[in-house]
Amino acid sequence: MTNKQRTEDQLVEQTIQILSEEGIGGLTMRKVASNCGVRLSNLQYYYPNRTALVQAAVKRFFLRCEEVLIAERKSMADIGSSSPRDFLRMLIDKMIVCDPEDQYGIVFREAWALAAHDKELAETLREYYRTYINWMIALVADDVVEAEKVMCILIPYAEGYSLMGDTLPFPREVIVEMLLNIIDVA
Template sequence: MAVKSTTDESGSKNGRRDASLESPTGDTARTLTDRGRNTVARILASAIEIFAAEGYGGLTMRKVAASAGLALSNLQHYFPTREDLFAAIITEATADYSRNYDNILHSDASLTPAQRLEKLVRLLIEDGKQPRTQSLFVNFWALAQMQEFARKIMEDAYLFQRRMIGEFVAAVNPQLPPNVLARRAALITGQIEGLLVLIPQRNRFPSDLKGIEDEAVKVILAVAAMP
């Protein structure tokens, strides 16, 4: 669940390269021109909106091309197949996560590691309350259940997320061995993602669950600090 943030023109944030702005088809030898980067951004914006609204079934190449104001052949120059488009959507979401993780890691120096982790958790919970985010991830999960290529892409995306959350947990509890750290990060990821099932297409939790966000933060901080 990603919240948009700004980057410089090179696509970097705190030294990390934005993978979504590399050659979409994986040809790392071909660097996109400014015009190409703008075109890719327009394609991705259209593809994400269509995928969120209609799922993978609605994500046709012709529909994306029309929405982005391109000829089909121009779209296929950047994304030859629908699978390439889906991979790029995930890459874009991962890049948004990366920027937000970096922003928090390099935010107010007066924050303690526990406060940074809390800030991250609250950001992710708040993002999960957005209907558009819910639509995206429900469609991600559904496709991963049906298609092997999507399952692998999602596994890689969640591995990235667990590693990033693991950085925050390690700062809180630096004595944790790597295998325990990996499990803690996975538990925290599952806790945050699991809250989505309580608010399908709603932007707040039911009234009988008032205070659940604060409880989730307390539990997650306790899990991170456990010996």
């Protein structure tokens, strides 16, 4: 990893940390620079404004999601538990999370809050979701009948679940099975 990559990584991680601890109101360019021990002008070289920092944090989130799902699928294949239904159960289980302490869940809620007043960030989030949905469709296409329709329902459900899943009358495990049972596995 180059010095530039390390610096970018440190700046994004600090952005994520501040967003998860203090929310969007606590995220300032000066605070990120100070916490990373760099000058504000150095931070602005990498990320010219707060929107760019949040965009980088969102990008990091999606990349980590992809890495986790790919690694999990590989792990399942390695141990011989890679039936389409097992894979889909794991996928749904990873997708529907309602943890108020989850760092990335917090960051994403903060990003959407900022996007309500920042058209550039709102478009970035929409574009990342388009990419994410297409990636998820490709991920399950061999295992799920009408994968595109399934993901168009499952992804928004998972996002909503992250906000209010703990208010539902059924435990998460039951919800996972309910969703799994309505999806036609190839």
